Amino acid sequence: MKTFNPFIIFVSLLTLSLATACGNDDDSSSPGSRITIDGVDYELISGLITSTAGDEPGTFETAVVLTGDGLSISASGDLNGRGTVVVAQFVTNVANELPNGTYTVAAGTFEGAGAIVDLEIDNSNFIEITTADQLTGTAVTVDGLAGAKTIVQNFTRQNGSSGSLNFVGELQEVF
Secondary structure (H helix, E strand, C coil), rough: CCCCCCHHHHHHHHHHHHHHHCCHHCCCCCCEEEEEEEEEEECCCCEEEEEEECCCCEEEEEEEECCCCCCCECCCEEEEEEEEEEEEEECCCCCCCCEEECCCCCCCCEEEEEEEEEEEEEEECCCCHHHHHEEEEEEEEEECCCCCCEEEEEEECCCEEEEEEEEECCCCCCC
């Protein structure tokens, strides 16, 4: 079985930007931003976005990373701490943006997602989403303005547990 491992290079870029994303609590999402798995809520406080050129002309592989409290970045650019991380990969027609709409695997606009709810990481810029951490679901709905995007998904994990994702907040661009 193929292991879902989205944007290895992106995670390196992510770690370089987390200092900015985590350093300012004034930009955190609303209190309702969370991922719920089997009835347990995990708060999400920041969102990051980046894109690379897609396989087809005019398309982009767009990664969105949502993080919970407890993760920080060291002076050397490594990710440290313990917290929640959600990674979702979309196919869009705009770089570093997530246009409003419904994204599905069947339409080729959603490539998958994964969530690690108790990630402990020490001096690393690599996050591996294993099969057990993958989220499978029907559709992901995106709505709102750039400063207040809403991302919603109901899902089942590969291990059979179920849940929902509800994020409301800014998606900070990673360069």
